[in-house]
Amino acid sequence: MLRHYGVDLLDWHRGLLSSRRLSVLLQHLPRDSATARELHGESVDWSVTDYLLATVVDQLAEANWMFATVNRDEDAESIDFPEPVPRPGADHEEPAARPAPRQQPSALELAQFFG
Template structure:
């Protein structure tokens, strides 16, 4: 910043340097909060874990005996930036076609579910 103040660094260059700071920098954390800690790889790994858990849950549901209780649906891996997820769970009809909803349940995919799926 001192170079900018002295006129040795242009404002455009300062903005370019700030824009391309690493994801774990203090500026990125201030702008994006906890979401700055998660890379694309982290989001893909969380989605993989969620899909495997749902696949295992569906397999268990199909292969339980007629007298057996169906297992409880798995909960998705918590992701940064989804503070309203706890609120949605308590709301009736909030998101019925999330990644843990069996086929046939729900009326359609909500915009919230699409946004949550794609991060």
């Protein structure tokens, strides 16, 4: 509070700062404030634009991987799936599991399904 607004937090206790004014000041603290960092962790360093750019990079890497996989020689070694751009706080989470590819139904299963 003192760093960004020049307001001492003890002014609220002294009655020199209203609760409403204190609430407004806290809600509008900049992202680089100690309070925002304590509440939201490393994610305050990233803006919406940063997250969108990371998503674009991930999607482009996946598209390049798909293109290279489809156009590679059948005897060539498979290409590893690209790693996503690390995001703040993501190192503590489990990576999302990709669903296993579905197997094609057999002729008997298709006949039973379509009756």
